[in-house]
Amino acid sequence: MTRLALSRRHLLTSAAIGGAGLVLSGCNVFDGLGGDSTVRRILASANDVTYRVQRLLAHSDALAEEFTKADIRQPQRPNGVTSPDDEGYKSLLANGFADWRLEVSGLVEKPLALSLAQLQAMPSRTQITRHDCVEGWSCIAKWTGVPLSLVLDETKPKPQARYVMFHCMDTIERGLDGDIKYYGSIDLADARHRQTILAYGMNGRPLPVENGAPLRVRVERQLGYKMPKYLRKIELVDSFSRFGTGRGGYWEDNGYDWFGGI
């Protein structure tokens, strides 16, 4: 007897079944994962594993790749808020940020309020790096600023400080419960990393408004949403439970992973 176990009809049927499986999948069978649920929390626990493993692999001095001037081929693409319409921000901008101060407080021995001139007078670092957005795109630009570790050293963080919280001037969301200003946090390992700078310059010029003037942080080993713009205050904390919904940042409150290393 022949071993030919297939007619054209069988072939078509099998293709249809395979296709149907795919179609079934999408629809909205898995839409429940979008909300807060036990299953979602279990899936999201993989992000903690990623954080631990990547922290283990990336020794404290492992540097993000730095590029050359020839790699700067376009202006830095801005994202999120690109023109804050907060009154406070607009008046500071109108005055060239002369009245702006960066407040450094929280779990520190010596809180500070630094002017732009004071920050610019500190030792600086310039780096040409690739900005990776969580959406998937990348863009190379040159960043100049003061290493965050130098600012932290000045304030003498207390031993219980574990995270650096960045508070921003831009309103990212207007809601019935009030407006939400952008905020975000990183751990001390990234805060003290050599390439983590408070940038006031970009591509050889003062930081443009759409990219976060007067000051933004660069955290080169993480994704773009971990580098808040329009900085107002840096706060050292031991936990971020009292901010937003307690997940460490604006996007984290909206379901994004706190560790943006992947």
Added chain:
Amino acid sequence: MTIPLEIGGERRPLVYRQRLWTRITHWVWAIALFFLLLSGLQIFNAHPMLYVGEQSGFNFNNEVLALGADETVDGKSVGFARIFGHRIDTTGVLGLSGKGEEAAARGFPSWATIPSYQDLATGRVVHFFFAWLFVLALVGWLVGSLINGHFKRDIAPRSADFRNLPRDIADHARLRFHHRRDYNTLQKITYGVVLLVIMPTIILTGLAMSPTMDAVVPFLADMFGGRQTARTIHFAMMLLLVGFFIVHIVMIFAAGPLNELRSIITGWYRVDPEGV
């Protein structure tokens, strides 16, 4: 003429073909790849374009693929795919999909993504969970198969396999299948390429997109020609895996789905009398 898919009888003996470890890793991959694909398309939709090089060209052109939507002169919304500059109308599937009023600009349609609506955050949560599962299963399979001999016995082609290749191709083309305990030549080559080339490449290009991993392994992204090229290759490997999946399913139905399914669930496979 219809021939029964399952030819019963004692003349076709059962042999133990798939070890437990092979079966477990197979099903872990099947489940993981299902979720990785649909969450991956969700992630892709956040920026439905692919490039070559280190960065994405916004002020210069290094585009490979773009899915998008725009309007015709008479105000009709259309979806398009642009591949190496060649534009194809893909209204309803790519670029623009959804029925009537709900038609919206999105790369892949809602039936192909998890969740169905635009939600990058959830797509990432799902993707990275199953990515871990996928990687652990592959590493487990590699180590296990080297130890239990599955790799040497079943995957690595022997000289006889290469001699057999033309005949094996001819048999496949005529959909004539031999049911033996051992994989045939094309199976060995296909499984070998999928397991040792495509799967590792999709993992490495995935890691090359991680800014932290790029600091850990400085040559990782460069190895693939830059982070955006790595993202493009990641996408291309996905297409190859989808292609493999389709052929794999068709072959199972062609070769006798009940017998094939039994062997990958229980390990026992009914072979041709001469195929033991």
